[in-house]
Structure formats: structure tokens, C-alpha cells
Amino acid sequence: MPRHALPLVLLAAALAPALPARAQDRIALFDAHLHYNQEPSPLYPLETVLDIFRRNDVTGILATSRPNKGTHQLVDAKASGLWVVPFIRPYRTRADIQTWFNDDGIYDLIVDEYRRGHYRGIGEFHLFGRSAATPLVEKIVNFAVERNLHLHAHCDEEALLLLFSHNPKARIIWAHTGFSTPPERLKELFKTYPELRGELSYRSGITDVAGHLTPEWRELFALHSDRFLIGSDTWINERWFSYDGLMKTYRAWLAQLPPEQAARIASGNAVALFGPRKTE
Numbered sequence: 001m002p003r004h005a006l007p008l009v010l011l012a013a014a015l016a017p018a019l020p021a022r023a024q025d026r027i028a029l030f031d032a033h034l035h036y037n038q039e040p041s042p043l044y045p046l047e048t049v050l051d052i053f054r055r056n057d058v059t060g061i062l063a064t065s066r067p068n069k070g071t072h073q074l075v076d077a078k079a080s081g082l083w084v085v086p087f088i089r090p091y092r093t094r095a096d097i098q099t100w101f102n103d104d105g106i107y108d109l110i111v112d113e114y115r116r117g118h119y120r121g122i123g124e125f126h127l128f129g130r131s132a133a134t135p136l137v138e139k140i141v142n143f144a145v146e147r148n149l150h151l152h153a154h155c156d157e158e159a160l161l162l163l164f165s166h167n168p169k170a171r172i173i174w175a176h177t178g179f180s181t182p183p184e185r186l187k188e189l190f191k192t193y194p195e196l197r198g199e200l201s202y203r204s205g206i207t208d209v210a211g212h213l214t215p216e217w218r219e220l221f222a223l224h225s226d227r228f229l230i231g232s233d234t235w236i237n238e239r240w241f242s243y244d245g246l247m248k249t250y251r252a253w254l255a256q257l258p259p260e261q262a263a264r265i266a267s268g269n270a271v272a273l274f275g276p277r278k279t280e
Contacts, residue, residue, distance in 0.1 A: 030060035030270035033231025036070035043237045056247040064089045085274045087121040088113040123152025132159035141166040171195045176202045183216040201233035225261035
């Protein structure tokens with residue numbers, strides 16, 4: 001299948017007629033928080049990683065790595081049945097996490113990577129509190145807006161609001177959806193910022209101890225099933241070891257939703273965000 005056709009296939013699957021909940025068990029998934037880090041080398045060779053995706057019916061990934069070499073490998077593999085959406089990671093080494101927002105060299109890194117021509121966003125990056133207020137962060141936000149790029153931000157609410165204050169047109173995927181921001185506050189933020197999306201890796205409180213969706217999250221998904229993405233966040237080796245279990249957990253609570261909501265969260269929202277690039 002031609003690579004450019006895969007987003008349309010995913011879109012067709014996401015919009016397919018509603019099926020009984022049990023039929024959602026093997027719904028195709030888009031992993032919207034995937035790291036193939038290279039420090040000093042990846043845990044798994046590329047073919048092993050691609051096999052992990054295949055056996056979990058992960059048909060698309062938001063690919064990032066530290067440094068960006070791992071993302072290059074995923075893009076260049078042109079793996080059959082896998083749609084790779086590459087993001088620029090603004091890190092050369094792990095140490096950059098603490099300083100990138102004040103390092104002009106990071107802007108040069110972003111510009112150089114962007115010239116490759118296939119990137120759809122910048123991140124995942126880490127920002128907390130006033131660290132989001134630096135001139136460099138504002139410059140990067142505007143760079144993204146001007147080029148129709150998304151920002152994948154691992155941040156607290158203060159930093160999130162600062163990112164939007166730099167440019168209200170910013171398109172932000174909130175990694176882990178704030179970790180602990182309550183559903184009622186998320187409703188307010190989604191209403192205020194229509195370009196905000198929530199990514200759900202490491203997000204607690206979605207289910208109870210028995211694995212049942214909580215009433216608060218069931219209501220939130222009913223209101224905003226078009227605003228959420230799922231992800232693995234393979235930032236350490238243990239996340240690769242548990243990848244099958246992570247996807248199984250997502251499937252378990254997705255199956256408790258109406259099929260049209262589950263289809264959006266599983267992959268349909270990714271198609272809406274990252275389908276064929278709009279003419280700029």
C-alpha cells in the first residue's frame with residue numbers, strides 16, 4: 001500500500017459503521033507518544049520494534065527520539081502497514097531536558113531538522129512553570145504556528161497557559177493530559193483552547209481498581225472523544241517490555257465506550273490531526 005494512502009485507510013476505519021463493543025477488541029491503534037531513543041543505542045533493533053507494532057495492531061505512531069536519529073530510522077524504514085508521523089525532539093542528550101528552553105542551539109537544531117521536509121510537529125518537550133516564558137520558547141511556538149506544526153508538551157498547567165499566551169493559534173498535544181488535572185478542569189481548558197488535545201499515557205484515574213471507566217472520564221469522553229489520543233511513552237526500556245500490556249489496557253477501557261468514541265480515540269483523532277498536510 002502506498003504510504004500516503006494509509007491515513008485515508010485509517011480514516012475510513014475510524015468512520016466505519018458502529019459495531020458491537022466486543023468487535024472493538026482488535027481495533028487499530030495509533031500510538032501518539034512513541035520514543036525510539038538512541039542513547040547510546042536503542043534497546044531493540046528496528047525490525048523487533050516494527051514487529052511489536054504489528055502484533056499489537058498499532059498502525060500509526062507519533063515518532064520521536066533522542067537524538068532524532070531514531071526518528072529518521074523509523075521514517076526511512078517505510079514499513080508496510082505503519083504510518084509514521086515524525087516530530088522533532090528538541091534534545092541532543094538527556095541533559096537538554098533541563099536547559100533546552102534557554103539554549104539558542106536548540107532553535108538551530110529544530111530549523112535543521114525541519115529542512116528534512118517530513119516533520120509534523122515539535123516535541124515531546126518538558127516545560128514547567130515560568131520556564132515556558134522564555135523568548136526562545138516563544139520563538140519556537142511561533143515557528144510551529146507559522147509552519148502548521150503541532151507542539152507535544154509535557155508540562156504543568158502554568159506552562160500550558162504560557163504556551164498559548166505566546167500564540168493563541170498554537171496546536172498543542174498535552175502529554176499525559178497534565179497527569180493529575182481533574183476532568184472538570186479539562187472541560188474548561190478544552191472549551192477555552194479549541195486547538196488543545198490530550199494524550200493519555202501515564203494518565204491515572206481513567207479507570208477504577210477493577211479496570212472500569214470512572215463516571216467522570218466516561219462523561220469527559222462523551223463530551224470530547226474528538227480531543228484525545230493514546231500513547232505508550234517508551235522513554236525507558238521498561239516501557240518497551242510492557243508495551244503489549246499497555247496496549248491491552250487501552251483496548252480494555254476503549255471497549256467500554258460507544259464504538260464511535262472508541263474509534264476516534266484509538267486512531268481517528270490522529271488521522272484528523274495528521275492526515276495529508278493542508279496547503280500552506
